[in-house]
Amino acid sequence: MTISRRVFVKSGGIALFSVGLDPLFLARAALGLDRLSPPSTALHRPILVCLFQRGAVDGLNMIVPHGDALYYRERPRIAVPGSDVVDLDGYFGLHPRLAALKPLWDSKRLAAIHAIGSPDATRSHFDAQDYMESGTPGVKATPDGWLNRYCQHDREHEETPFRAVAFGPELPRILAGTAPSLAIADLQAFGLRAPRPAARDRLTRAFEDLYAGSATGLLSTSSQEAFQAVQTLQRVDPTRYQPANGADYPRGRLGKAMLQIAQLIKADVGLQVAFADVTGWDTHVNQGASEGQLAARLAELGQTLTAFAQDLGDKLDDVVLLTMSEFGRTVRENGNSGTDHGHATAMLVLGGPVNGGRVLGHWPGLDPANRFEGRDVAVTTDFRDLFAEVLARHLGASDLSPIFPGFTPDPMRFPGAISA
Amino acid sequence: MKTRVLGLTTIVTLWPLTVGAQQPAPLTPRDSAAHALNRLAYGPRPGEIERVARAGVLRWIDGQLTPDKIDDKDLARREREFDVLKYDRGDLATLYTEVQRARQERKRMGDTAADKPDDSPVAVKGRRFAAQVQQLAVVRAALSERQLYEVMVDFWTNHFNVYVAKGADRFLTPDYIEHTIRPHAMGRFEDLLIATAQGPAMLFYLDNWESVAPGASPPFPLSARRRGRQGVRTAPQGINENYARELLELHTLGVDGGYDQHDVIEVARIFTGWSIRRPQQGGDFEFHDWAHDTGDKQVLGVEFERGHGMDEGIRLLKLLANHPATMHHVGRQLCQRFVNDDPPDGCVDDAVAAWQRTHGDIREVLRAIFHGPDFWAAANVRAKVKTPLEFVVSAARAVAADPDTTPRLAQVVARLGEPLYLHVAPDGYPEREDAWVNSGALLDRMNAAVALAAGRLPGAVVALDSVAPDTVDVQHLIAAIDDGILGGAMSQNTKRVISEQLSDVRDPVLARALAIGLAIGGPEFQKQ
Numbered sequence: 048m049t050i051s052r053r054v055f056v057k058s059g060g061i062a063l064f065s066v067g068l069d070p071l072f073l074a075r076a077a078l079g080l081d082r083l084s085p086p087s088t089a090l091h092r093p094i095l096v097c098l099f100q101r102g103a104v105d106g107l108n109m110i111v112p113h114g115d116a117l118y119y120r121e122r123p124r125i126a127v128p129g130s131d132v133v134d135l136d137g138y139f140g141l142h143p144r145l146a147a148l149k150p151l152w153d154s155k156r157l158a159a160i161h162a163i164g165s166p167d168a169t170r171s172h173f174d175a176q177d178y179m180e181s182g183t184p185g186v187k188a189t190p191d192g193w194l195n196r197y198c199q200h201d202r203e204h205e206e207t208p209f210r211a212v213a214f215g216p217e218l219p220r221i222l223a224g225t226a227p228s229l230a231i232a233d234l235q236a237f238g239l240r241a242p243r244p245a246a247r248d249r250l251t252r253a254f255e256d257l258y259a260g261s262a263t264g265l266l267s268t269s270s271q272e273a274f275q276a277v278q279t280l281q282r283v284d285p286t287r288y289q290p291a292n293g294a295d296y297p298r299g300r301l302g303k304a305m306l307q308i309a310q311l312i313k314a315d316v317g318l319q320v321a322f323a324d325v326t327g328w329d330t331h332v333n334q335g336a337s338e339g340q341l342a343a344r345l346a347e348l349g350q351t352l353t354a355f356a357q358d359l360g361d362k363l364d365d366v367v368l369l370t371m372s373e374f375g376r377t378v379r380e381n382g383n384s385g386t387d388h389g390h391a392t393a394m395l396v397l398g399g400p401v402n403g404g405r406v407l408g409h410w411p412g413l414d415p416a417n418r419f420e421g422r423d424v425a426v427t428t429d430f431r432d433l434f435a436e437v438l439a440r441h442l443g444a445s446d447l448s449p450i451f452p453g454f455t456p457d458p459m460r461f462p463g464a465i466s467a
Numbered sequence: 468m469k470t471r472v473l474g475l476t477t478i479v480t481l482w483p484l485t486v487g488a489q490q491p492a493p494l495t496p497r498d499s500a501a502h503a504l505n506r507l508a509y510g511p512r513p514g515e516i517e518r519v520a521r522a523g524v525l526r527w528i529d530g531q532l533t534p535d536k537i538d539d540k541d542l543a544r545r546e547r548e549f550d551v552l553k554y555d556r557g558d559l560a561t562l563y564t565e566v567q568r569a570r571q572e573r574k575r576m577g578d579t580a581a582d583k584p585d586d587s588p589v590a591v592k593g594r595r596f597a598a599q600v601q602q603l604a605v606v607r608a609a610l611s612e613r614q615l616y617e618v619m620v621d622f623w624t625n626h627f628n629v630y631v632a633k634g635a636d637r638f639l640t641p642d643y644i645e646h647t648i649r650p651h652a653m654g655r656f657e658d659l660l661i662a663t664a665q666g667p668a669m670l671f672y673l674d675n676w677e678s679v680a681p682g683a684s685p686p687f688p689l690s691a692r693r694r695g696r697q698g699v700r701t702a703p704q705g706i707n708e709n710y711a712r713e714l715l716e717l718h719t720l721g722v723d724g725g726y727d728q729h730d731v732i733e734v735a736r737i738f739t740g741w742s743i744r745r746p747q748q749g750g751d752f753e754f755h756d757w758a759h760d761t762g763d764k765q766v767l768g769v770e771f772e773r774g775h776g777m778d779e780g781i782r783l784l785k786l787l788a789n790h791p792a793t794m795h796h797v798g799r800q801l802c803q804r805f806v807n808d809d810p811p812d813g814c815v816d817d818a819v820a821a822w823q824r825t826h827g828d829i830r831e832v833l834r835a836i837f838h839g840p841d842f843w844a845a846a847n848v849r850a851k852v853k854t855p856l857e858f859v860v861s862a863a864r865a866v867a868a869d870p871d872t873t874p875r876l877a878q879v880v881a882r883l884g885e886p887l888y889l890h891v892a893p894d895g896y897p898e899r900e901d902a903w904v905n906s907g908a909l910l911d912r913m914n915a916a917v918a919l920a921a922g923r924l925p926g927a928v929v930a931l932d933s934v935a936p937d938t939v940d941v942q943h944l945i946a947a948i949d950d951g952i953l954g955g956a957m958s959q960n961t962k963r964v965i966s967e968q969l970s971d972v973r974d975p976v977l978a979r980a981l982a983i984g985l986a987i988g989g990p991e992f993q994k995q
Contacts (some may be wrong), residue, residue, distance in 0.1 A: 116736040168728075170654075170712070171716055171722065172723060172892060173894050181966055216907070217903070217906065218901075218902075228905075229905070230908065231907050232882075232884075232907055232911075238910060238915060239910060240914050241917075250917065253913060253964060253985060254913050257960070257985060257988075258989070258990050259965075259988065260958070260961070261958040261961050261988035261990045265852070265900055265901070265904045266852070266990050266994075269904050269905050269906050269909055270990070273906030273907070273909050326891050328841065331707060331709060375844070381705055382678075382703045382704030383674070383677055383703050383705075383707060384703025384706070385887065387707070387709075466509050
């Protein structure tokens with residue numbers, strides 16, 4: 048039987064977690080009250096935003112190798128015509144519906160990494176997402192996510208309820224773990240609801256009291272995090288937020304999540320890592336080319352990222368946004384004018400500290416001889432090398448080995464996404 | 468029956484001896500009843516713990532294992548209020564095509580704001596039906612006397628997940644629940660597996676309906692070709708591995724079940740031609756001989772000789788349904804659902820043995836789990852956190868709510884993170900507590916509890932009188948709530964907090980609603 052960290056044994060009224068009774072957790076629990084102090088207003092606190100494109104985005108139609116005749120030969124119905132592509136370097140170009148991102152590319156705040164992915168060969172969405180979030184390809188038993196492990200091991204950052212926030216109803220795997228992290232579906236609706244503020248405050252205190260005294264295990268830690276966050280949000284008042292600089296977020300879940308992330312960044316509540324995800328990339332059927340299904344998803348992505356950068360203004364200097372997706376898609380289109388599960392894909396890195404205006408990574412080409420299993424773009428950059436680079440060079444993580452167990456990040460292999 | 472009751476006593480008293488070190492207090496008959504009602508049912512209704520304890524918990528379990536013999540008149544009466552059940556797949560298909568046509572029309576008229584809600588009568592009706600389908604699941608879970616059956620319907624709905632918002636699944640899903648999942652939820656796994664494989668909703672969801680042998684072409688032109696350039700769906704031209712992969716990974720063998728990419732492709736080849744009729748024709752399952760791969764295939768080392776058409780798929784499904792890896796994978800998931808998020812090996816072994824013995828009779832697998840020592844082990848009692856559906860339904864049952872066809876309760880379930888039939892990925896909603904317990908979701912549960920107890924959820928009339936009298940005697944009130952809703956599990960702290968909160972509330976009706984809201988939103992009620 049595998050014992051989860053979440054399994055607890057009640058002993059003398061204290062909840063002790065298994066897996067070696069995580070000392071960091073115990074330390075945190077013991078020091079729990081310290082976290083009630085207001086966050087400092089450090090001016091340049093580096094922030095990482097991760098955006099997961101769930102469903103495996105077709106990297107080849109996102110960052111298009113329009114200089115390669117093979118691309119057009121393999122995709123007679125879904126290739127993006129060269130005349131539509133927004134050229135980047137003569138060989139690669141942006142999908143036309145990402146054109147809004149071109150100014151960020153030109154100002155060197157946006158880079159792409161191609162042929163990136165997992166060393167694990169799985170083509171299962173669930174396994175591959177799991178591996179990308181746990182940070183341990185091929186190992187299912189890893190109990191926590193790599194973003195959470197970063198928070199566990201970087202102790203210098205001040206603990207605030209909003210240090211690590213995922214936007215969505217569920218806490219994603221990437222943030223699962225002993226370090227406190229919040230899942231927020233909507234900032235405006237966060238907290239207890241009652242007709243009058245006095246009634247709301249009383250209800251909040253009552254439930255806080257209930258959980259503080261009776262909850263165990265995960266219910267206990269999660270409820271503590273909840274009530275601290277409620278306190279902080281009362282000061283911020285998210286109902287009054289207006290995006291700056293004319294930023295226009297697209298309607299829908301993604302736009303709303305990114306707007307709220309921008310809001311938390313600007314409110315200076317101590318946010319260090321944020322996570323959002325967006326679905327709709329599993330384009331097995333009628334994927335489309337310059338227009339169509341994938342194009343619509345990319346348009347939403349491009350507009351969202353553009354709005355986010357505009358809204359943040361100078362604050363973008365402290366922020367790195369990283370997109371990721373569990374794998375890429377087949378080089379050749381399938382029988383349904385779509386693409387099936389492949390291997391390597393492309394990721395985007397956006398922000399002030401980014402070494403932008405370049406397609407990074409080693410491009411293996413589309414030649415069948417260089418493909419993975421003869422059909423997919425080969426992985427030449429292990430996703431952990433990119434993630435590790437961002438953690439080390441942007442967030443300043445000093446020891447990466449506990450964050451990516453079983454993997455030794457080597458700066459020589461970093462793709463160079465962050466300016467030195 | 469008597470021997471079984473004795474059997475439980477023996478299990479409960481012997482269990483600590485067999486395990487050794489731990490010393491859990493043996494379960495009283497009331498504890499056992501509360502435990503069974505928390506796991507085999509969506510929690511106790513007022514007075515139910517007492518009734519089950521008095522009747523004998525194993526007798527009640529045996530009764531739940533033969534749902535056909537349980538009278539369910541009240542639910543049947545409520546079900547008749549759901550219009551959507553009066554529509555068969557053909558009717559829903561017609562409605563769906565009308566909605567589609569209206570949407571195409573709007574697009575042609577240059578109405579670019581396609582995400583603006585369509586307020587045409589057909590669209591409104593379509594949305595109302597969609598909401599009814601979700602609410603129906605909540606109502607059945609709350610009101611049915613066949614509680615274990617409804618629990619199993621939810622289990623299989625997630626095991627064989629489809630996503631209602633994907634194209635034709637908007638109209639195929641209600642039929643899938645009524646005629647694929649529900650008839651087989653407590654039958655044989657093999658029958659259920661075959662039914663899902665032929666379920667139009669599944670064929671559409673995992674794309675198998677358009678998986679064809681490379682080079683095969685239909686004997687007639689697809690009508691879509693005639694409809695101009697816009698929205699043309701070109702004829703499928705090859706195999707699609709999606710269903711094959713999930714069939715092996717999720718429905719049967721499990722990801723570590725010993726298959727590889729080659730097997731996935733071979734399985735996909737076997738299922739070429741398993742398709743559906745067009746929506747205009749009702750969308751029934753249909754095998755297309757022309758699309759079927761006519762070569763020999765080999766899966767897990769077993770030869771599937773060419774020339775057997777659809778029977779190749781049936782043979783494969785039977786092989787998979789009775790494969791040891793499937794027994795282990797599905798047995799483990801059942802133990803996870805009923806016993807512990809980290810299922811004990813012993814439970815899984817019992818489930819597998821019963822599966823082997825009965826060729827996958829789901830009721831016997833369940834019986835083995837419920838009669839096993841792990842199910843009754845004190846360490847596994849109240850060891851699981853309720854999913855949002857379990858939380859909302861158990862709360863509704865706890866206050867004897869009588870939900871109607873308006874989708875309020877289903878909306879609460881959605882708000883808590885589990886919008887029904889809307890899990891995009893084929894793995895279904897997760898069972899483990901990590902997926903559900905987070906700060907935001909907990910606050911939402913507290914809000915839902917307070918709203919429900921205060922009667923602020925229209926469409927779910929509560930009957931607090933059946934839980935506790937509206938008395939100013941706070942201790943009496945708390946005792947009644949502890950007894951009826953929490954089965955005696957209320958902590959001293961919870962009692963203290965509730966009693967403090969009530970100290971200045973003069974109105975006995977308000978006091979009772981507040982106390983019940985706090986109890987349901989509090990930590991003990993999150994567990995089952």
